[in-house]
Amino acid sequence: MLGAHSYPAGLVARVREATDAAAAACLPWLGLGDKIAIDDAAVTAMRAVLADAPFSGTVVIGEGEKDAAPMLANGEALGQGVAPLCDVAVDPLDGTRLAAAGLPGSICVIALAPRGTMFDPVDVFYMDKLICGAAGRGVVDIRRPIAENLARLAAVTGAAVTDLVVVVLDKPRHTTLIAEIRATGAELRLVGEGDIVAAVTAATSGTDVDVVVGVGGTPEGIIAACAVRALGGFMQGRLAPQTPEQHAAAIAAGHDLDRVLELDDLVASEAVLFVSTAVG
Known part of the structure; x- marks a missing residue:
């Protein structure tokens, strides 16, 4: 909680x-x-x-x-x-x-x-995300290549890139991203599901995950943003429709698909409550 x-x-x-x-x-x-x-x-x-x-x-x-x-x-x-x-x-x-x-x-x-502080991603179900701890603030940026972001994060934290653990959803859309991460020597952790758990872990200091990156659900991204905000972590997002139909719906809904959504855009208040219960 x-x-x-x-x-x-x-x-x-x-x-x-x-x-x-x-x-x-x-x-x-x-x-x-x-x-x-x-x-x-x-x-x-x-x-x-x-x-x-x-x-x-x-x-x-x-x-x-x-x-x-x-x-x-x-x-x-x-x-x-x-x-x-x-x-x-x-x-x-x-x-x-x-x-x-x-x-x-x-x-x-x-x-x-x-009321009125959560980003409403109407008609867009997927979002590209970059999530890490507070050390990434002002250091990493979703517009940069992943190799550059990992090098910058490693430098500011005093770690080697090969010490970093990066979580990515194991989806075909991430084939190129996965190859780029592997080329850096960072530890890649592929997960089938669990956007929110991964985000919370990456934003929490002292865990075994340093970065979450890649396209996942937009709803999960907004929920994760609440947790990241409460934890003092870093997050950026960018809407990422996955089909021509989704792209057309996003444009019709008035979304700017080039806009980088900062944490303040995703949830514009520090007064957030995030509660989760594990199943099983």
């Missing part, structure tokens, strides 16, 4: 209850191979707890738009309609395939920020 001091204790407790309930609801489905059923169980349990939580919440990052889920959809109102007024980002089950396969690494997540 990060940023609990920014919110009333009763609301923090209810958000904690919601992630715990979602994780508990997943347990009967662990390892059964049904990712739709296990995700539905998490969504239903989380929604039930947040429905009458002591706040006025609006879902900015939710399940509905991307996954056609009937609950926790973008724009949905949550809570009792009382202060504080919050933007809400949820991922009832980050790592759905992992949980369905009975593997570790999935979490249930909620993030809150003051």
